[in-house]
Structures are given as C-alpha cells and as structure tokens.
Amino acid sequence: MIRLRMSTLYPIGALLVFILVCVQVNYQTNNDFDISLNNYSENLTEEEAAYQRLIMEWPKCEQNMSAANISGFSSLPAHIQQFIYYRHCRHFPVLLDIHDKCGGSEKSSDVFLLLVIKSSPGNFDRREVLRKTWARERQHNGLWIRRIFIAGTAESGVEKDRLNKLLKAEQREYRDILQWDFDESFFNLTLKQILFFEWMKHRCPKVHFLLNGDDDVFANTDGMVEYLRELPDNNGSSHLYTGYVFENTAPVRWSGSKYYIPKQITEFDIYPPYCGGGGYLLSGHTAMAIHNMSVSTEVHPIDDVYIGMCVEKAGLLPTVHTGVKTLGLTIYNQKMDEHDPCYIKGLLLVHRFLPAQMYLMWNKMNDPHLRCGVRFWEDNV
Ligand SMILES: *[C@@H]1O[C@H](CO)[C@@H](O)[C@H](O)[C@H]1NC(C)=O
Ligand SMILES: *[C@@H]1O[C@H](CO)[C@@H](O)[C@H](O)[C@H]1NC(C)=O
Ligand SMILES: *[C@@H]1O[C@H](CO)[C@@H](O)[C@H](O)[C@H]1NC(C)=O
Ligand SMILES: *[C@@H]1O[C@H](CO)[C@@H](O)[C@H](O)[C@H]1NC(C)=O
Ligand SMILES: *[C@@H]1O[C@H](CO)[C@@H](O)[C@H](O)[C@H]1NC(C)=O
Ligand SMILES: *[C@@H]1O[C@H](CO)[C@@H](O)[C@H](O)[C@H]1NC(C)=O
Ligand SMILES: *[C@@H]1O[C@H](CO)[C@@H](O)[C@H](O)[C@H]1NC(C)=O
Numbered sequence: 347m348i349r350l351r352m353s354t355l356y357p358i359g360a361l362l363v364f365i366l367v368c369v370q371v372n373y374q375t376n377n378d379f380d381i382s383l384n385n386y387s388e389n390l391t392e393e394e395a396a397y398q399r400l401i402m403e404w405p406k407c408e409q410n411m412s413a414a415n416i417s418g419f420s421s422l423p424a425h426i427q428q429f430i431y432y433r434h435c436r437h438f439p440v441l442l443d444i445h446d447k448c449g450g451s452e453k454s455s456d457v458f459l460l461l462v463i464k465s466s467p468g469n470f471d472r473r474e475v476l477r478k479t480w481a482r483e484r485q486h487n488g489l490w491i492r493r494i495f496i497a498g499t500a501e502s503g504v505e506k507d508r509l510n511k512l513l514k515a516e517q518r519e520y521r522d523i524l525q526w527d528f529d530e531s532f533f534n535l536t537l538k539q540i541l542f543f544e545w546m547k548h549r550c551p552k553v554h555f556l557l558n559g560d561d562d563v564f565a566n567t568d569g570m571v572e573y574l575r576e577l578p579d580n581n582g583s584s585h586l587y588t589g590y591v592f593e594n595t596a597p598v599r600w601s602g603s604k605y606y607i608p609k610q611i612t613e614f615d616i617y618p619p620y621c622g623g624g625g626y627l628l629s630g631h632t633a634m635a636i637h638n639m640s641v642s643t644e645v646h647p648i649d650d651v652y653i654g655m656c657v658e659k660a661g662l663l664p665t666v667h668t669g670v671k672t673l674g675l676t677i678y679n680q681k682m683d684e685h686d687p688c689y690i691k692g693l694l695l696v697h698r699f700l701p702a703q704m705y706l707m708w709n710k711m712n713d714p715h716l717r718c719g720v721r722f723w724e725d726n727v
Contacts, residue, residue: 356470372519372602390445391452397548398445407528409437414505416610423601426647428606429533433645436540441510442517447494448550455552458489459571460543465495465561466530467509470516473562475701477520480564480709485645486571492553493522496542498530512602532604535623535649543637554582557695558653559625563672564699564707570627573669573694582630587657588665589626589695590672591648599712605648612646620654621664625698635660669694685709688718 390398407433413419418541419427448454456526461481473495481493485692492625508650526541528534539558554684555574557565580586595617616657639656646652657664671693685703687710690696699707710716 379384387624391450392468392546394445394451400445401440401443401545404437404439406439407432407437410434413462418608418610422608422610423606424608425531425533425613428531429647430610432534433538435528436544436641437538437542438524438528438537440545440590440609441527442500442513442523443551444521444524446496446518447521448553450706451549451551455554456490456554457550458555459491459567459574460550460553460556461491461493461565462556462558463493463495463536463561464535464559465497467497467500467513467525469514469561469715473516475704476561478703480567483522486568487575489571489575491567491571496538497523497525498528498534498538499525499640500530512526525593533647536645536647537655539649543640546633547637549671551630551634552667555630556628557625558623558628559644559695560623560697562698562700563625564690564696564704565625566694566711569669569691570694571575574627580629584629584660585635586627586629586633587653588663588664588667589619589620589621589670590624591619591666592617592654592665595651607647617651618654618658620650621655622670622672623650623653625649625670625695626664627667627694632657632660632662635662639662667694671695672697682725687713687716692720694721 404706404707411431411432413433416428416430422430448457448460463476464475476495483490483493484491499506501591513523513525524542528541555570557570559565559568570663574586577586596615597612597617598605599608600606601608636653636656639659640652643652643656643659644667645653654664657676669692671697685707687707690707691711706712
C-alpha cells in the first residue's frame with residue numbers, strides 16, 4: 347500500500363499551478379499572433395491582394411430550398427439530401443490561407459512537386475507524421491517539394507472551435523494548411539478539390555507537378571521526383587494524370603453503400619476512366635485544365651470520379667502507373683512483405699499506412715546502410 351502524506355502533495359500542487367500559468371501565458375501569446383496569421387498584405391501584387399480580399403470575405407453559399415421538390419427527395423438518405431441542397435456551391439470563405447506557399451504566382455515555377463493532401467481537421471497525428479516523413483518540405487536532386495494540407499471544418503459547437511484552434515496552432519508552426527469554412531464530409535470532398543484548384547490558379551499556377559492524395563497513404567516522394575524529372579517532353583506544361591486507373595465502373599445503386607449514388611444525382615450508368623483518389627500525379631497543365639472544365643461540370647460527390655469527368659471533358663485520359671497501389675498491395679509472393687523498404691522503394695504510392703508504420707518505413711527507406719539488390723531485403727531490416 348502506498349500512503350501519501352500531505353507534505354508530499356505540496357510539490358505536486360505547486361507543479362500544477364506552474365503548468366496552469368504556463369498554459370495560460372502560452373495561450374495569450376498565441377492569441378496575439380492570430381491577427382498576423384491571415385495578414386499577408388505585404389508584398390502582394392495588386393491581383394494577389396484583390397484575390398486575398400475576395401476569398402476571405404466570400405459569403406457562405408446558401409442552401410437551394412427548391413432542390414427538395416425533385417422526385418423522391420424525402421426518401422433519400424440525409425447526407426445525400428445535404429449534398430443536393432448544396433450541390434451548386436463553388437465558393438466558401440477561406441479560414442486559413444498560405445499565399446506564399448509557392449513563393450507567389452510568378453515564382454511558383456520554382457516548385458517542382460506540390461503535395462496536396464486531403465486531411466480532416468481531427469487527423470492531427472497523420473499530419474504530424476507526414477511532416478516528418480514523405481511530405482517533408484525539401485529539395486530532392488535540387489528540385490523543390492512543397493506541402494499543403496487541404497481541410498474544411500469538422501464537428502460543431504465547442505468541438506469545432508477546438509479543432510479550428512488546433513489547425514491555427516499548426517499553421518503558426520508549419521504554414522501548411524489551407525482551410526475553408528465548409529463542413530468536412532465524404533460527399534464534400536469534390537467541393538474541397540474544386541476550391542483547391544481555384545486557389546491554385548491564383549497562388550501556384552506554375553508548379554510543375556502535383557501529388558493529389560489522402561493523408562493515410564505512403565508516398566515515395568523521392569521516387570516521384572525522379573520519375574517526373576525523367577518524363578520525356580514533359581516539364582509539367584503537357585498533360586499528365588497517372589495513378590491506379592479505374593475503367594468501366596458504374597455508380598453504386600445500393601442504398602446501403604458509402605458510395606451510393608441515386609438516379610437523382612446522376613442518370614449515367616458508367617463513369618469515365620479515373621485515377622483512384624488515394625493518390626495520383628498531375629501535371630500543372632492538367633490541374634489547370636481540370637479547373638477550367640470544373641467551372642461548367644456539375645458537381646459529382648465522389649471526388650476522384652469527378653476529376654475523371656473533368657479530364658474527359660478536356661479531351662484527355664488517365665494513364666496507368668503500376669507503381670501506384672491504392673487498393674493495397676497484392677501479395678503475389680509468399681515472401682513479399684508490404685512493409686519492406688526495398689519493395690516500397692520500387693513503387694510510388696501505397697495505401698494505407700498507420701502513422702507509426704509510416705515513420706518506421708520512412709526511416710528504413712532512408713537508412714544509408716539499406717541495400718536493395720535484385721533479391722531484395724534479405725540482408726536488411
Ligand atoms: C499587417 O499588415 C499591415 C500592412 O503591411 C502592417 O502595417 C501590420 O503591421 C501587419 N500586422 C501584423 C500583426 O503583422
Ligand atoms: C517584402 O519585400 C521586401 C523587398 O523585396 C523584402 O525586403 C521583405 O522581406 C519582403 N517581406 C516579406 C514579408 O516577404
Ligand atoms: C419547389 O420549391 C420551391 C421553394 O421551396 C417552391 O416555391 C415551388 O413551388 C416548388 N416547385 C414545385 C414544382 O413543387
Ligand atoms: C435548385 O434546385 C432546382 C431543382 O433541382 C434546380 O432547378 C435549380 O437550378 C437549383 N438552383 C441552383 C441555384 O442551383
Ligand atoms: C457540405 O458543406 C456545406 C457547407 O458547410 C454543408 O452545408 C453541407 O451539408 C455539406 N454537405 C455534405 C454532403 O456534407
Ligand atoms: C517547359 O517546356 C516547354 C516546351 O515543351 C517550354 O516552352 C517551357 O519554357 C518549359 N518550362 C519550364 C519552366 O522549363
Ligand atoms: C484554361 O482557361 C484559360 C482561360 O480561358 C486559358 O487561358 C488556359 O489556356 C486554359 N488552360 C488549360 C490547361 O486548358
């Protein structure tokens with residue numbers, strides 16, 4: 347049995363008071379800093395400054411009430427009703443911006459690969475590990491890799507405020523968050539993509555290439571830079587849209603599915619070919635072509651399908667990259683280990699990794715003693 351005397355409790359109490367004071371002071375310093383978070387008026391061109399005012403003050407898009415009288419509306423699941431009510435929305439106010447992520451629109455050609463990672467506000471642990479691993483901002487072979495997390499808002503009330511404060515704190519430290527004032531949800535992912543491409547047109551129009559992906563994939567970003575740099579005749583100013591390609595897929599008409607798409611959303615029975623949304627590569631040129639087409643393409647709730655629709659409308663097609671394994675690894679060899687660094691070094695992207703697995707894999711891959719031969723991994727790990 348452990349018996350605590352009063353005297354042993356005093357130091358603990360003092361420590362608690364000390365911690366409380368520190369937290370309070372810290373909190374206040376952070377608050378002072380808030381104003382400058384979005385104060386980027388310095389050194390902006392006139393066009394950039396105008397865009398800045400526009401995105402901060404964009405009125406919230408209103409619900410389309412008459413959408414409720416399309417046939418069968420009342421029997422649709424609630425999230426689909428929400429989607430239909432807000433389907434026309436293309437603009438929401440920006441809560442967190444990073445106007446100089448690419449060094450301004452003119453200098454954005456200095457960025458070779460921009461990592462655009464869809465992340466929900468609550469996914470703090472995933473962002474933290476990505477910042478330390480494959481999404482670290484750096485130069486590889488003299489080419490710049492930059493990182494942006496794109497987010498909406500999550501939860502409501504006090505919890506929503508808490509998560510927004512979390513993102514602000516992360517923004518202060520890392521300057522890598524682009525957040526808009528709309529509700530995060532699976533059916534709002536397309537909206538997030540549309541908002542990103544619109545932002546990119548103003549902030550980073552000249553980046554060479556983009557990786558568009560989820561925050562739970564493992565991306566071999568060094569390998570991507572090497573692959574992209576070696577593309578013949580494409581420095582980002584020609585078409586590129588490559589990843590795991592889905593062809594001849596159809597809308598899911600079973601109402602129990604996460605992917606359920608009723609006729610009220612689309613009558614089409616077949617989707618155009620598209621790259622799985624876990625992660626795919628785009629050239630800057632194709633990103634802007636998608637943006638151009640999206641303006642006149644009705645929003646479809648499955649974001650990767652929507653990108654395929656815009657690409658098709660631009661008269662372009664995706665290409666298969668066998669190094670992108672967004673459906674998880676196919677283990678075709680008993681000895682194949684999906685957490686083997688040599689195996690992943692030969693790929694571009696693997697779905698899905700937990701934060702601890704990412705950290706371990708990144709460290710193994712960057713181990714100077716790692717030797718990957720033809721008969722890989724035998725001597726290592
Ligand atoms: C915001 O920008 C303005 C104009 O450049 C400047 O005068 C002001 O000091 C800035 N405020 C903060 C908190 O950085
Ligand atoms: C603005 O431009 C001036 C002159 O080019 C430079 O000295 C200053 O550091 C810049 N400020 C910021 C915030 O980039
Ligand atoms: C559809 O809804 C609007 C607004 O709620 C209403 O004014 C209109 O009469 C409805 N139209 C039909 C055809 O029901
Ligand atoms: C609102 O929904 C109705 C019914 O679907 C549609 O006819 C109308 O174009 C929509 N309005 C907007 C602004 O999208
Ligand atoms: C998308 O975001 C808007 C704005 O926050 C919200 O009103 C709507 O319900 C969301 N849609 C879905 C399907 O969650
Ligand atoms: C990219 O290549 C095109 C020709 O294919 C050239 O006109 C353009 O200047 C190049 N851009 C950069 C940034 O090197
Ligand atoms: C997108 O549209 C703009 C303006 O119409 C045009 O200048 C640009 O070439 C288009 N870009 C692509 C890649 O289609």
